[in-house]
Structure formats: structure tokens, C-alpha cells
Amino acid sequence: MSHSVDIALVRRALQLPLPGPAAQAAMAPRPRAAGVDPPEEYRDGAVLLLLYPRDGALHIVLTRRCDHLASHAGQVSFPGGACEAGDTCLADTALREAQEELGLDVRGLELLGRLSPVEIPVSGYRVHPWVAYSPAPPCLRPDPNEVAEVLEVPLSQLLDPTTVDEEEWLIRGHRVQVPFYRLGGHKVWGATAAVLAEFIALLRMAGSTAP
Numbered sequence: 001m002s003h004s005v006d007i008a009l010v011r012r013a014l015q016l017p018l019p020g021p022a023a024q025a026a027m028a029p030r031p032r033a034a035g036v037d038p039p040e041e042y043r044d045g046a047v048l049l050l051l052y053p054r055d056g057a058l059h060i061v062l063t064r065r066c067d068h069l070a071s072h073a074g075q076v077s078f079p080g081g082a083c084e085a086g087d088t089c090l091a092d093t094a095l096r097e098a099q100e101e102l103g104l105d106v107r108g109l110e111l112l113g114r115l116s117p118v119e120i121p122v123s124g125y126r127v128h129p130w131v132a133y134s135p136a137p138p139c140l141r142p143d144p145n146e147v148a149e150v151l152e153v154p155l156s157q158l159l160d161p162t163t164v165d166e167e168e169w170l171i172r173g174h175r176v177q178v179p180f181y182r183l184g185g186h187k188v189w190g191a192t193a194a195v196l197a198e199f200i201a202l203l204r205m206a207g208s209t210a211p
Contacts, residue, residue: 014202019198027194048129065147110135181193
């Protein structure tokens with residue numbers, strides 16, 4: 001398919017059956033979670049994939065987490081976090097967290113659908129991704145206590161296969177093959193890359209079946 005993606009294609013993609021772990025595995029480290037025992041029970045959380053047009057192209061928002069945070073410090077991720085008592089559903093969790101982290105006005109957003117959850121053994125979370133659309137570029141006011149940098153990435157860049165790379169890293173004393181996306185000078189890997197992999201797979205499926 002072409003690297004050009006419009007919101008109509010995204011809508012079609014999110015009506016398709018989710019490929020789930022089969023798509024996520026393309027960007028999962030090998031071996032996965034080396035040196036970590038899975039928790040007996042995962043805690044639920046949610047993240048938001050926010051899409052919006054800028055300069056005639058759809059973009060997606062990622063954040064680089066501050067270096068002082070207790071988990072996943074310095075990593076690139078989607079805005080999101082743990083489900084809290086006041087959240088009526090996981091979509092509310094994703095929207096609340098995006099509002100808190102990015103100062104995002106969520107009232108004008110359209111929820112388009114969800115992706116498959118990703119389990120993260122190292123932090124003990126099961127992350128539920130939700131996709132939302134803003135018809136105009138949002139005004140972002142990131143919380144400096146949580147967000148070190150905001151990355152606004154064109155979807156066309158994610159669809160470019162040259163964005164994908166892989167290296168051998170030493171993680172928790174184990175040598176691990178780590179696939180990642182090169183985006184904005186950063187290496188996007190782990191659960192964030194797995195979520196992106198499924199989303200990209202859906203876009204390619206929708207593009208291949210377009211009339």
C-alpha cells in the first residue's frame with residue numbers, strides 16, 4: 001500500500017478483526033521478558049493513540065518519559081497509565097491519562113476503537129490501547145514531571161519499512177534481540193512497538209482490501 005494514510009482508511013482498519021499477538025510479535029524482544037517472572041495477576045492500564053492532521057498528513061503522538069520515573073524511565077511511550085477507581089472503563093483511563101500527561105482537551109476527540117492488550121511482565125501491567133481522532137492539531141501542554149519530550153510522528157513514517165531496525169542489547173544480564181522503530185532520533189521498542197506493530201498491520205490489511 002502507499003505510505004499515505006487518511007482517516008477513512010484508519011476507520012476501515014479498526015473495523016477489521018484484530019491480529020493480536022501474531023502482529024505484536026513482529027516487534028517483541030527475543031527472548032521476551034528475559035530474566036523476569038510474570039506476575040500472578042496483571043494490573044490493567046490503558047494508553048491513547050491520538051491521531052490528528054498536520055500539514056495535510058495524519059500524525060500520532062508519542063512521549064519520552066522523564067528519566068526520574070519509577071518504571072520505563074526515559075523510554076518512548078503512548079500517554080497512558082493505570083486504571084483508577086474513578087474510571088468508568090478503560091477508554092476513560094486512556095483519555096484521563098492523556099489529559100493529565102499532555103494537558104489535552106479530550107472533549108473534542110472521537111474514539112475510533114481499540115487494539116489488543118499487551119502484557120508487560122517487567123512492570124506487571126496489561127495495557128489496553130485505544131485509538132482516538134482529533135479533527136484539528138491539538139494544543140499540547142505536557143506535564144514536565146512526567147513528559148520529557150513530545151514526539152509528533154507522521155503515520156507515513158511508521159509505514160516506511162526502513163524505519164524498522166534491530167539490535168542485540170544486554171537487558172537484566174541477558175543478551176536480547178530487540179526490534180525497534182527509529183522515530184524522531186529515538187528507538188521505540190517494547191510494548192509501545194508491539195502496539196504500533198498491530199496498528200500498522202491493520203492499516204496494511206485495510207489498504208490491501210480497499211476498493
